[in-house]
Amino acid sequence: MKTVYIDCFGILYGKVGFSLMGIFDSHKKKDAWRFPSGKGLTLNGINAAGIDTFSDVPVDSITREGIQNSLDARDSAANGPVVVSFSASTIASAAIPGITQLKSKTLPAIRDKWASSETAMAFFDTYESVIEAETVPVLKISDFNTKGLAEKNWQSLIFVAGDSVKDDEASAGSKGIGKFAPFAASNLRMVFYHTISENEGERSIGVSQLVSYDTKTAGEVTQGPAYFSAGLSGSQYQPMQDTVPFKIDRKVSQFGTDLFVVGFKNDTDWQDLIKMSVLSNFLISIWTGELEVQIEDEIINRDRLPILFAYFKKIEKENKGKRNAFKVTEDFKDAFRAFQVLTNSDLKQLALPGEMVETYDFIDSAQDAHLLLALLEDTNRKILQTRKSGMKINYKNHISGSINFFGVFQATGQKLNKFLKDIENASHDDWYVDRIVDRKKKATARQFLKDLTRFYKTAVNDTFAIKNTVEMDAFQLDGVLIANGEQQAATEDRSANLEQKVANLKIKKYTQIARTN
The missing domain is CATH 3.30.565 (Heat Shock Protein 90)
Incomplete structure (x- = not known):
């Protein structure tokens, strides 16, 4: 639809299509x-x-x-x-x-x-x-x-x-x-x-x-x-x-x-820089089908994610140790870990705990957010935090020091998103309670972020700790048995050697000769 104007004679004219603007060129602003x-x-x-x-x-x-x-x-x-x-x-x-x-x-x-x-x-x-x-x-x-x-x-x-x-x-x-x-x-x-x-x-x-x-x-x-x-x-x-x-x-x-x-x-690498930025910042938006990106003739959508991650992993390998070569970022590496979670056959999905739903009036139900977790071999134990749009906010760490997991958290509830947006900083890469002026609301926000972190830790421990403990105990037991066996064998060897040395021991009598000056 175009903006339509009416002149003093009641005649319609517009910027596009039929126009009588030429009549009024002297009044046209440049x-x-x-x-x-x-x-x-x-x-x-x-x-x-x-x-x-x-x-x-x-x-x-x-x-x-x-x-x-x-x-x-x-x-x-x-x-x-x-x-x-x-x-x-x-x-x-x-x-x-x-x-x-x-x-x-x-x-x-x-x-x-x-x-x-x-x-x-x-x-x-x-x-x-x-x-x-x-x-x-x-x-x-x-x-x-x-x-x-x-x-x-x-x-x-x-x-x-x-x-x-x-x-x-x-x-x-x-x-x-x-x-x-x-x-x-x-x-x-x-x-x-x-x-x-x-x-x-x-x-x-x-x-x-x-x-x-x-x-x-x-x-x-x-x-x-x-x-x-x-x-x-x-x-x-x-x-x-x-x-x-x-x-x-x-x-x-x-x-x-x-x-x-x-x-x-x-920059000569501008296309790769944009691709890497898209994967690092909008992985969830792409994965859920909310977003598709085209860079020149190349499409980034859910189906092409494996190809693109493989492409950058190849670049990372080829450029390792080279000076001034294109390097993948740490954010990209974390995005790849998040992608591995999304495609993991043993993926675990958890909703918000009932206690949080009952405590906070900006959470309508446990389905207002979800947490995806998986065990990975190459991991740094973080959780990707996102909101409804799927854009990355940041990665939450210090969740577990022993369980090799990685996770994705997405808040999808409308009121929960509004709350998180209000405490988001200008760079959209963290949630800060100090943005809130009202003391009561600030206290609520501070407690919510603590409860959210507690939810992460509990979910990781409850989901993986028992399995990891069994594996760890078995591993540690094997180590103890091996250590005990080796120690016993070493003791037996030392005893045998000692007996052999004692058997070969000869006592000789030495006469001390006085030293003269």
């Missing part, structure tokens, strides 16, 4: 980079906290945060899993929207403002080398079977920092930090968004997270972020009039969002 500015604003430098959070591992970050956003935007009316695709291409640098403005006005102004900052100047040097090149790399991330960005989601993603509006209160994310991950993966800190939703139709906008600089108006500075937009309407920057200059592989009736990272930091 797309350009718009830098919000004012007096007394706090200067934004190059080390923006939101972006720096994801700068160490930008490809992993953009994969995790991008897929999380797509899972949160799932269209319940669509059949099949949420599909997220990653593909890279290049465009002519001259085709970057507003490139002339950036070269002639923006870059000189920010260089002048931050001339004394070595870090900033290094970034601007890279920025300039990218836009002066003949072509620029672009990473496209598209999702399907999603709802696209409705107005409230559009506002939250594009214009709001430190918060995120989600339709599902048990969604994977809501802290508003992950939206900065794509900018960390861009040498230009430039991202274009294109979306199609049911009520708002099709729209696009560009966002550039740069730095503050002085404007021509005395005392005014820019805020930092810029928007490639048709201009302000009231206090809001409007979508672009023209379409984005990138390839879009969706029909107008196909809801979803496309994100274009312009100036993509395309």
Whole structure:
């Protein structure tokens, strides 16, 4: 559905299809980079906290945060899993929207403002080398079977920092930090968004997270972020009039969002890095059929998991001991252990204990979560903790020091997910009770996490301890019998040798001769 306008004569016209916009060209606003500015604003430098959070591992970050956003935007009316695709291409640098403005006005102004900052100047040097090149790399991330960005989601993603509006209160994310991950993966800190939703139709906008600089108006500075937009309407920057200059592989009736990272930091191993990140962070989402990922022409779904894990295990073996070679991460190794649990023929599945259901009002039944356990040969005795979306939160350890198990915990209940999301940190990799302000709720959360850990330990011990004890006792008994046998044999040997020595003993009498000086 397209946004439809009515002119003063009552004639319908739209951006797509039949149009009378040419009549009003003189009133049409031109797309350009718009830098919000004012007096007394706090200067934004190059080390923006939101972006720096994801700068160490930008490809992993953009994969995790991008897929999380797509899972949160799932269209319940669509059949099949949420599909997220990653593909890279290049465009002519001259085709970057507003490139002339950036070269002639923006870059000189920010260089002048931050001339004394070595870090900033290094970034601007890279920025300039990218836009002066003949072509620029672009990473496209598209999702399907999603709802696209409705107005409230559009506002939250594009214009709001430190918060995120989600339709599902048990969604994977809501802290508003992950939206900065794509900018960390861009040498230009430039991202274009294109979306199609049911009520708002099709729209696009560009966002550039740069730095503050002085404007021509005395005392005014820019805020930092810029928007490639048709201009302000009231206090809001409007979508672009023209379409984005990138390839879009969706029909107008196909809801979803496309994100274009312009100036993509395309490491030579970027495809493998994304694959490994998907397996490490979304194994459960893939396994349960909630998610399918496409990286160029390769599909990641449940059926292909064995092939992909074997591929990376082969890489790990081939690159062992090599310097500067592609290495698999510890998270990937743990994900492989979790996969072994899921495919284990002796898998044990446990529901929440009745005591927890009775104690906490955010747990409706024992089926609001499940714990999967299995014994493994190569294990580090951890439990993968996830919520409803299947995205990895973290691995819980210190469960058992002797039982060679590995486990997967997934909270699926709606209210339980809401509770866990509320105590989740901004990086979505741990649950912290200190996020709660209310003292009573904080005490409840602290006790819940203790009870959850107690549940893990009890489940592992009750499920495996007896079997392990029998095996251990048998092993230890064998060791004792062998040790006793060896000790007895050694004693007998020593006795025989002693008897032989005694039998051969001869007593000789020595006369001491006085020594003379």
